[in-house]
Amino acid sequence: MGCGVSKSNQFHKSSGKAIRSAILIQRWYRQYVARTEMRRRYTWHIFQSIEYSGEQAQIKLYNFLGYLMDNFTPASNERNLISHIFRENEVCRDAEWERYFCYKNIEVPEIYSGPHLTFPLTVEQAVGLVEAFRNKKQLHSRYVLQLLLETWKQLRMLPNINRISTCHSKEITICGDLHGQLDDLLLIFYKNDMPSLEKPYVFNGDFVDRGKDSIEILLILFSFLLVYPSEVHLNRGNHEDHIINLRYGFTKEVLTKYKMHGKRILKLLQKIFSWLPLATVIDQKVLVLHGGISDTTDLGVLARVDRHNYVSALRPPKKRHQSSASLSVDSDIDEDIWSPNKMFLRRKSLTFLKTVPRDSFQNRSLQDFSDRIQVNPADELCQRRPSVFNLGNAAPEKEMAASVSSESLSVIDEWKQILDLLWSDPMNQDGCVPNEVRGGGCYWGPDVTEDFLNRHNLQLLIRSHECKQEGYEFCHNRKVLTLFSASNYYDVGSNRGAYVKLGPDLVPYLFQYQASSMIRELTVRQSVGRTERSALKVLREQMFAHKTDLICAFKTFDSDNTGLVCLSDWASAVESVMHLDLPWRMLRYQLVPCKTNGGMIDYHEWFDELAIKGPNADHIDQSLLETLYRHRSTFETIFRIVDADNSGFITIEDFRQTWMLLSVYLKMEITDDTISDLVVTIDRNQDGSIDIDEFMEAFRLTDKKSRLERGRSMFMGTATDLTKLEGDPNI
Amino acid sequence: MTENKQSGESIVPDLHKKIKAAFKSFDYESNNNVDVREIGTIIYSLGCFPTQADLHDIIAEVEEDHTGCIPLDKFLPAMTKVLLEHKFPPIPEDLLLQAFEVLDKQKKGYLEPEELTKHMTEEGELFTQEEMEEMLTALADHKNNYVYYKDLISQLTIDPDL
Numbered sequence: 001m002g003c004g005v006s007k008s009n010q011f012h013k014s015s016g017k018a019i020r021s022a023i024l025i026q027r028w029y030r031q032y033v034a035r036t037e038m039r040r041r042y043t044w045h046i047f048q049s050i051e052y053s054g055e056q057a058q059i060k061l062y063n064f065l066g067y068l069m070d071n072f073t074p075a076s077n078e079r080n081l082i083s084h085i086f087r088e089n090e091v092c093r094d095a096e097w098e099r100y101f102c103y104k105n106i107e108v109p110e111i112y113s114g115p116h117l118t119f120p121l122t123v124e125q126a127v128g129l130v131e132a133f134r135n136k137k138q139l140h141s142r143y144v145l146q147l148l149l150e151t152w153k154q155l156r157m158l159p160n161i162n163r164i165s166t167c168h169s170k171e172i173t174i175c176g177d178l179h180g181q182l183d184d185l186l187l188i189f190y191k192n193d194m195p196s197l198e199k200p201y202v203f204n205g206d207f208v209d210r211g212k213d214s215i216e217i218l219l220i221l222f223s224f225l226l227v228y229p230s231e232v233h234l235n236r237g238n239h240e241d242h243i244i245n246l247r248y249g250f251t252k253e254v255l256t257k258y259k260m261h262g263k264r265i266l267k268l269l270q271k272i273f274s275w276l277p278l279a280t281v282i283d284q285k286v287l288v289l290h291g292g293i294s295d296t297t298d299l300g301v302l303a304r305v306d307r308h309n310y311v312s313a314l315r316p317p318k319k320r321h322q323s324s325a326s327l328s329v330d331s332d333i334d335e336d337i338w339s340p341n342k343m344f345l346r347r348k349s350l351t352f353l354k355t356v357p358r359d360s361f362q363n364r365s366l367q368d369f370s371d372r373i374q375v376n377p378a379d380e381l382c383q384r385r386p387s388v389f390n391l392g393n394a395a396p397e398k399e400m401a402a403s404v405s406s407e408s409l410s411v412i413d414e415w416k417q418i419l420d421l422l423w424s425d426p427m428n429q430d431g432c433v434p435n436e437v438r439g440g441g442c443y444w445g446p447d448v449t450e451d452f453l454n455r456h457n458l459q460l461l462i463r464s465h466e467c468k469q470e471g472y473e474f475c476h477n478r479k480v481l482t483l484f485s486a487s488n489y490y491d492v493g494s495n496r497g498a499y500v501k502l503g504p505d506l507v508p509y510l511f512q513y514q515a516s517s518m519i520r521e522l523t524v525r526q527s528v529g530r531t532e533r534s535a536l537k538v539l540r541e542q543m544f545a546h547k548t549d550l551i552c553a554f555k556t557f558d559s560d561n562t563g564l565v566c567l568s569d570w571a572s573a574v575e576s577v578m579h580l581d582l583p584w585r586m587l588r589y590q591l592v593p594c595k596t597n598g599g600m601i602d603y604h605e606w607f608d609e610l611a612i613k614g615p616n617a618d619h620i621d622q623s624l625l626e627t628l629y630r631h632r633s634t635f636e637t638i639f640r641i642v643d644a645d646n647s648g649f650i651t652i653e654d655f656r657q658t659w660m661l662l663s664v665y666l667k668m669e670i671t672d673d674t675i676s677d678l679v680v681t682i683d684r685n686q687d688g689s690i691d692i693d694e695f696m697e698a699f700r701l702t703d704k705k706s707r708l709e710r711g712r713s714m715f716m717g718t719a720t721d722l723t724k725l726e727g728d729p730n731i
Numbered sequence: 732m733t734e735n736k737q738s739g740e741s742i743v744p745d746l747h748k749k750i751k752a753a754f755k756s757f758d759y760e761s762n763n764n765v766d767v768r769e770i771g772t773i774i775y776s777l778g779c780f781p782t783q784a785d786l787h788d789i790i791a792e793v794e795e796d797h798t799g800c801i802p803l804d805k806f807l808p809a810m811t812k813v814l815l816e817h818k819f820p821p822i823p824e825d826l827l828l829q830a831f832e833v834l835d836k837q838k839k840g841y842l843e844p845e846e847l848t849k850h851m852t853e854e855g856e857l858f859t860q861e862e863m864e865e866m867l868t869a870l871a872d873h874k875n876n877y878v879y880y881k882d883l884i885s886q887l888t889i890d891p892d893l
Binding site (some may be wrong): 017024025041583 | 744745748749752753755756759760761771772773774775776779780781782822826827829830831833834850851854855856857858862865866870
């Protein structure tokens with residue numbers, strides 16, 4: 001270490017005292033590191049549990065809307081409201097599509113300072129696009145549409161499974177989820193160079209949602225795809241799906257950035273997503289796909305499906321032969337598919353139902369369905385079947401039903417293959433079980449991996465779909481590699497991103513990174529603290545949103561109504577309401593900052609610490625706000641569905657109906673007066689329409705502590721004022 | 732120290748919950764086993780300050796015969812005893828401060844990285860090179876790389892009642 005001999009002599013002379021001191025410090029530091037590690041783990045756990053439960057809610061909501069659709073009588077107003085999201089993308093002829101997406105009459109104004117594109121695209125233009133986005137320019141909608149059209153034409157020529165080889169080049173680079181984080185893509189290009197003839201890439205899905213530059217990432221990937229069609233390969237992810245985009249931010253991003261043509265861009269992207277290939281195989285030995293596999297995954301089947309029929313992975317495709325007029329008059333209805341799997345397949349109405357006499361159905365209103373939401377669709381199906389086959393003229397329909405069944409089964413099988421491919425996660429135990437956390441796909445075990453790889457003569461499965469702290473993780477005996485390329489996904493400092501390079505030896509070489517120079521400045525201590533504080537903030541918001549249930553749960557432990565519970569009971573109560581399986585006792589000090597009375601927690605005081613800021617919330621019922629807050633992402637999704645023309649505004653009437661939908665979903669009583677109150681508050685300019693964004697922004701949780709701190713900083717320098725603030729019991 | 736208002740009977744189940752929660756965080760296979768190398772982290776995170784010798788003793792007691800694994804059913808009783816008897820109490824702040832001051836012979840108020848490294852890697856319960864680098868990254872001042880120990884002690888000491 002550069003010390004002279006004399007100094008080391010001094011050390012040796014130094015007593016047992018110095019040694020004892022060193023030991024104390026070592027022990028203290030190791031303890032600190034261990035605690036930090038533990039904190040990091042449960043921070044991770046918090047974010048993951050909340051994120052996944054969001055995805056599940058989306059699928060449940062979608063299934064619920066489908067259920068409502070099935071059971072309304074055709075005249076129902078509510079049905080029209082939501083029917084359009086189930087309207088199929090008709091397979092139009094090319095000419096029709098080109099006409100609809102025509103960019104030619106879109107003028108690019110003089111003042112536009114972004115890049116201009118000419119087709120066929122050159123590599124200089126693709127590189128120029130990257131630079132432009134780095135400099136925060138936006139591509140004009142004319143060029144966007146043109147680029148997307150060319151991309152669509154290119155994608156249509158590709159097979160479901162791309163087969164590529166390392167022999168023509170040195171190494172293939174594979175990237176995982178990017179989720180709209182342009183900084184990460186730029187960092188990868190910086191470290192690894194952009195795609196070229198010598199530098200092939202595979203991008204493994206989830207390019208969009210959550211991050212703020214999803215459209216830019218798509219445009220970059222598509223332009224390189226056009227310039228180097230043999231070297232750039234894109235796999236579809238579960239977020240390349242317009243239903244998911246409604247909830248997770250991509251739809252909003254496009255509509256915000258492209259106010260005039262956003263809707264068309266989104267529609268074109270729907271088609272493009274459905275045409276994205278499903279998987280890539282390298283040297284016939286390494287399979288790259290987004291989510292994973294199940295015990296029924298079969299590459300042969302996957303290679304043969306008509307992938308573009310699956311516009312959204314959340315619903316089975318339209319079957320062409322059933323468009324005969326005798327069956328269905330109402331074009332909104334989709335043909336039925338028998339669904340044996342109750343877990344996450346949406347049961348659809350039979351087209352046959354149209355011929356059933358009206359009085360066999362009650363004229364149902366929205367409210368009647370509130371208690372039917374939990375019904376097992378499979379049972380429903382069994383109950384309904386006899387009535388269908390009891391119709392007069394049953395013979396031709398029976399035949400149709402039979403052929404529908406056998407066809408349907410294979411459609412179901414195909415659909416499951418795709419769902420599994422996009423949504424599954426690996427698990428440590430053997431076997432294969434439905435993925436209840438996400439609501440789609442499976443959890444599959446090492447035995448399934450072993451069997452699958454052997455059957456298809458493969459040696460490695462590379463997938464993404466899950467965020468990993470180091471950006472990657474091996475499992476199943478190093479036969480499965482999870483790759484995640486969006487660093488700081490949950491928050492600044494939360495995780496690194498990674499990409500992998502495969503040469504002809506097919507040995508994976510992993511590269512990690514973490515975007516943002518700010519990260520490098522943060523020390524270990526600081527970065528854990530920040531991520532943890534974000535995670536806890538989210539958690540506290542969630543807990544506030546469950547206030548009523550929590551107080552109920554606390555009361556069951558507090559029979560004497562003292563307002564106090566002990567730590568153990570507090571933890572049990574919280575888990576029984578939140579169902580997040582977190583170490584609540586460890587989290588308690590971050591979640592319950594108020595003082596305790598000898599180890600007991602005052603739960604009322606705890607809730608007073610948090611307060612919701614709503615739009616002039618005083619006269620609106622507190623529990624209503626709480627419900628709105630808890631379900632705000634569901635609410636926003638429904639909003640956007642209702643906003644059929646994607647304008648960002650909905651009418652008062654639509655708003656009212658949206659609220660009715662939500663109240664059924666939540667099994668909540670809500671009066672017209674309450675809705676009217678809410679409407680009055682929100683529609684500030686009284687013009688009869690509501691701005692979605694403004695409404696959602698209105699619901700932000702502020703807690704008392706940070707409000708006080710902010711308040712205090714306004715009084716800086718006046719010591720007496722500070723002490724006054726602290727002492728005031730009314731704050 | 733904590734929860735002394737509760738009756739003696741309810742303390743043990745509480746401790747069990749605490750220990751299980753910490754254990755589970757490292758039980759990757761979900762089979763109630765952890766790697767023996769994680770045991771130090773788990774014990775430290777439960778608020779204890781064992782010496783290396785203490786850790787060796789505990790491991791000898793609970794390790795499953797040279798498998799490198801520690802099963803929960805052995806760890807739980809051993810750790811419960813440790814917590815009930817407050818076997819490895821935390822280091823009081825003032826003692827820690829004194830320890831730093833002993834090493835800071837010139838009473839500068841900080842330690843230079845070379846000084847600290849020499850002590851940590853050559854004396855007592857030796858740090859590895861990696862641990863040392865990590866410690867300096869975490870604790871040393873960005874600009875001059877000095878370790879201002881007085882500030883650190885208050886920032887990094889244990890949460891009470893954990």
